[in-house]
Amino acid sequence: MDPCKVIAIANQKGGVGKTVTTVSLGVGLARAGKRVLLVDADPQGSLTVSLGIRNPDELDVTISTVMQAVIEERPPPDGLGIIHHIEGVDLLPANIELSAFEVGLTNVMSREYVLRETLESLRQKYDHILIDCMPSLGMMTINALAAADSVIIPSQPNYLSTKGLSLLMGSISKVRRQINPGLCIDGVLLTMVDNRTNNAKSVIASLRQTGDRLHVFDTEIPYSVRAAETSMEGKSIFAHDKRGKVAVAYENLTKEVLANEWREAARSRTQDRIR
Numbered sequence: 001m002d003p004c005k006v007i008a009i010a011n012q013k014g015g016v017g018k019t020v021t022t023v024s025l026g027v028g029l030a031r032a033g034k035r036v037l038l039v040d041a042d043p044q045g046s047l048t049v050s051l052g053i054r055n056p057d058e059l060d061v062t063i064s065t066v067m068q069a070v071i072e073e074r075p076p077p078d079g080l081g082i083i084h085h086i087e088g089v090d091l092l093p094a095n096i097e098l099s100a101f102e103v104g105l106t107n108v109m110s111r112e113y114v115l116r117e118t119l120e121s122l123r124q125k126y127d128h129i130l131i132d133c134m135p136s137l138g139m140m141t142i143n144a145l146a147a148a149d150s151v152i153i154p155s156q157p158n159y160l161s162t163k164g165l166s167l168l169m170g171s172i173s174k175v176r177r178q179i180n181p182g183l184c185i186d187g188v189l190l191t192m193v194d195n196r197t198n199n200a201k202s203v204i205a206s207l208r209q210t211g212d213r214l215h216v217f218d219t220e221i222p223y224s225v226r227a228a229e230t231s232m233e234g235k236s237i238f239a240h241d242k243r244g245k246v247a248v249a250y251e252n253l254t255k256e257v258l259a260n261e262w263r264e265a266a267r268s269r270t271q272d273r274i275r
Helices: 018-029 046-050 062-072 096-105 113-122 139-147 159-163 165-178 198-208 224-235 245-274
Strands: 006-008 036-041 088-090 128-133 150-155 184-193 217-224
Touching: 006 018, 006 062, 006 245, 018 036, 018 088, 018 113, 018 128, 018 150, 018 224, 018 245, 036 139, 036 217, 036 224, 046 139, 046 224, 062 096, 062 113, 096 139, 096 217, 113 139, 128 139, 139 165, 150 165, 150 198, 159 165, 159 198, 184 245, 198 217, 217 245
Parallel strands: 006 128, 006 150, 036 088, 036 128, 150 184, 184 217
Antiparallel strands: none
């Protein structure tokens, strides 16, 4: 049984906290003793910058370099370009070259599976691989969904963000039918929550009423200027503001993710015994 879980952090809408969630959940898992790889699948390189790489365009090896080697059936670059961060996570970085690479993917055979093949050899080295997806439903996001075991969907509690969920859910369903039948949705993570507004309260209540159709994490990530500062600092919220409300929230999210995985593993073991 493959012990590694690959999670795509996805939403086609920008500015909903995908990158902060990828870093914070990744470091949270590392703090819990897990071996964690963070994968930057966005040409903007936001995840790469958020982990302290100030000039990602100067990197010699990035995710596009490694994926190109997979396409051309060449040996991957030494070390795969993986960078170790002081907070205990590893990073497969990205830069603007990924934008041109994504365009070229349209002419590649089995183009949806390139990232999956790229990560295959890394699964045995990590307990969790988190993929920070770009804010679109383009070919790299499809690759991320094809490579993932599950999806976490960060979403702000407002009308425009939640309206876009239906489009993303449609794409996930299509990927599940045609490419990755094992893909599941861990849940929607409410981010940048300001419970002082009636609009936020209304949207949150509406989402939670969806019940079994769409799981919403119990943990809510509150709005905080301190969270936005982490990208400039090149560190996680735990290192930047470890006693703040956002750090506490992401610590709770980490516990919730691990608890959900434990329950799923226990359920799977029970089903195996029955069979």
